[in-house]
Amino acid sequence: MTIRTRLTLWYAGILCVSTLLIAGLSYREFALEKSSASKQFGSEEAEQDWWEDVVQISILCAIPATLLGLIGGWWLMSKSLSPVAAITEAAKRINDRNLRESLPRTGNGDELDKLTEVFNSMTERLDASFQRIREFTLHASHELKTPLTVMQGELETALREENLSEPHHERILNQLDELQRLTKIVNGLTLLTKADAGQVQLKKEPLRLDELVRESYDDARILAHPHGLKVHLQDCDEVTVLADRHRLRQLLLNLTDNAIKYNSANGTVDIGLLRKNGHAEITIRNSGAGIPPESVSRVFDRFFRGDESHNGEVDGCGLGLSIAQWIVVAHDGTIEVSSEPKKSTVVTVRLAADSRGSLKDFQP
Amino acid sequence: MRVLVVEDEKKTAAFIGKALQAEGFIVEISHNGSDGLLLATTSPFDALILDIMLPGRDGLSVLRQLREKKNSTPILLLSARGDVNERVDGLNAGADDYLPKPFVLAELVARVRALARRSGESRATLLQVADLTLDTITRRALRGSAPLELTTREYRLLEFLMRVPGRICGRMAILENVWDYNFDPGTNIVDVYIRRLREKIDTIEPKLLHTIRGAGYMIKESR
Numbered sequence: 001m002t003i004r005t006r007l008t009l010w011y012a013g014i015l016c017v018s019t020l021l022i023a024g025l026s027y028r029e030f031a032l033e034k035s036s037a038s039k040q041f042g043s044e045e046a047e048q049d050w051w052e053d054v055v056q057i058s059i060l061c062a063i064p065a066t067l068l069g070l071i072g073g074w075w076l077m078s079k080s081l082s083p084v085a086a087i088t089e090a091a092k093r094i095n096d097r098n099l100r101e102s103l104p105r106t107g108n109g110d111e112l113d114k115l116t117e118v119f120n121s122m123t124e125r126l127d128a129s130f131q132r133i134r135e136f137t138l139h140a141s142h143e144l145k146t147p148l149t150v151m152q153g154e155l156e157t158a159l160r161e162e163n164l165s166e167p168h169h170e171r172i173l174n175q176l177d178e179l180q181r182l183t184k185i186v187n188g189l190t191l192l193t194k195a196d197a198g199q200v201q202l203k204k205e206p207l208r209l210d211e212l213v214r215e216s217y218d219d220a221r222i223l224a225h226p227h228g229l230k231v232h233l234q235d236c237d238e239v240t241v242l243a244d245r246h247r248l249r250q251l252l253l254n255l256t257d258n259a260i261k262y263n264s265a266n267g268t269v270d271i272g273l274l275r276k277n278g279h280a281e282i283t284i285r286n287s288g289a290g291i292p293p294e295s296v297s298r299v300f301d302r303f304f305r306g307d308e309s310h311n312g313e314v315d316g317c318g319l320g321l322s323i324a325q326w327i328v329v330a331h332d333g334t335i336e337v338s339s340e341p342k343k344s345t346v347v348t349v350r351l352a353a354d355s356r357g358s359l360k361d362f363q364p
Numbered sequence: 365m366r367v368l369v370v371e372d373e374k375k376t377a378a379f380i381g382k383a384l385q386a387e388g389f390i391v392e393i394s395h396n397g398s399d400g401l402l403l404a405t406t407s408p409f410d411a412l413i414l415d416i417m418l419p420g421r422d423g424l425s426v427l428r429q430l431r432e433k434k435n436s437t438p439i440l441l442l443s444a445r446g447d448v449n450e451r452v453d454g455l456n457a458g459a460d461d462y463l464p465k466p467f468v469l470a471e472l473v474a475r476v477r478a479l480a481r482r483s484g485e486s487r488a489t490l491l492q493v494a495d496l497t498l499d500t501i502t503r504r505a506l507r508g509s510a511p512l513e514l515t516t517r518e519y520r521l522l523e524f525l526m527r528v529p530g531r532i533c534g535r536m537a538i539l540e541n542v543w544d545y546n547f548d549p550g551t552n553i554v555d556v557y558i559r560r561l562r563e564k565i566d567t568i569e570p571k572l573l574h575t576i577r578g579a580g581y582m583i584k585e586s587r
Binding site: 099147148155159172176225226246254317320 | 386
């Protein structure tokens with residue numbers, strides 16, 4: 001039961017009882033006066049009349065008054081509680097991107113206006129701290145690049161030194177490998193924080209998605225070869241999308257690379273592109289351990305690795321799927337992961353097909 | 365050949381200078397944009413390495429000034445920001461190459477050399493390293509007398525490596541030229557293709573395709 005209904009019923013109930021009380025008391029007063037005046041007549045008859053009249057008048061007064069109370073109360077409650085509904089709607093809409101939109105205030109200084117004020121200042125503070133985190137990560141990833149450049153350069157210079165002993169040489173090479181990994185992570189983080197801050201611009205153009213999918217299928221076959229995996233291209237409908245070429249290639253490469261890395265021995269990767277009601281639907285299915293149900297919702301989280309015990313076996317920066325998700329969202333598409341544990345995992349990407357492209361497709 | 369390095373981070377400037385000197389370049393170093401511009405306009409260089417974020421005058425402005433003055437010295441831009449738009453802006457403003465920080469030193473050296481040679485470069489149509497030959501017109505590759513079956517990508521990779529025999533090709537340069545990627549794909553795709561290519565061309569001795577760990581790949585006759 002909502003607050004509005006509860007308050008209205010209470011309001012109507014109190015109104016009903018008080019009307020009855022007032023009607024009863026005032027009639028009694030009136031009737032007693034009348035009966036004392038006519039004491040000489042038959043008193044028993046008068047006593048009975050008195051009760052009937054009370055009941056009749058009570059009904060006649062109480063029903064309209066209660067109805068009026070119900071309707072008026074409902075209206076009054078709706079009016080005074082409407083800012084609450086507005087706050088609820090606003091809170092529903094809020095995410096880390098639109099924190100700057102504040103709620104309109106009534107300005108009449110009542111409790112709800114105060115609540116709105118507090119709510120607004122809270123989102124402002126949240127926005128400021130989100131902003132600080134974004135700036136911090138952006139600066140951090142930027143600041144990390146200078147020492148990384150220096151370390152890479154110094155190590156490579158050290159590698160050129162003559163009379164370098166073999167173990168020393170090997171140690172430097174290992175450090176260079178780790179440095180490359182660190183560089184990948186920093187590059188991935190820079191991209192994501194820039195994307196968060198809205199600093200990455202996409203160059204959208206009409207693209208034949210089927211050509212890109214075919215190309216990534218070719219790359220996937222080569223990438224899968226050392227693992228002994230089979231890659232199949234199931235369907236590849238002709239679809240044009242309005243998208244950034246480099247980013248879509250990055251997306252496809254990320255997803256196929258993941259499907260290969262997290263696979264079982266002698267497993268398969270199935271790639272498909274379907275055209276469905278104005279959408280391009282890319283599916284990438286792989287065999288393999290799958291993802292436990294409790295982890296499915298977290299696969300897009302930065303640095304999330306499903307199975308802790310497999311961390312060491314798979315190389316990667318832990319940002320691939322986060323980047324993939326950003327690319328899809330930046331193209332107003334959707335990306336979903338579903339998994340049957342110990343069997344398969346399917347990643348589905350939906351992008352809006354470019355209508356100009358489809359018109360051209362239908363030409364004879 | 366003379367190279368000017370305009371880089372405010374002193375350590376970075378120092379090891380770039382050292383590496384280029386080791387390769388036989390004569391190197392001048394400048395730590396800010398205005399001095400760099402003055403040096404570049406008053407004496408001739410074969411190539412210029414220009415950091416974008418510089419005190420005094422930023423790299424892009426130095427680049428524009430030079431190009432306005434009809435100075436066509438090949439310029440390689442370095443940047444710690446490393447976003448796609450900056451790269452495009454730089455190339456549009458007249459830069460010849462762009463390398464995001466952190467970079468592999470060997471890759472930088474290879475690119476500078478490519479820039480300095482660019483003017484006199486000939487586009488040979490028949491490339492040869494030992495008994496491996498590649499005809500860029502018919503797109504046929506032979507090891508000895510045996511023809512090699514190559515996919516388009518493998519062919520482009522082989523051609524890219526064979527254009528600079530005996531020189532290191534960095535992963536970034538390969539990704540840019542063979543895949544047309546201007547981003548770090550975060551995968552080992554280059555290594556896997558190299559392995560495939562090696563399985564095809566290095567079936568007989570001597571082995572030609574070499575991995576230079578921490579730097580890149582190279583095609584040459586012997587180690």
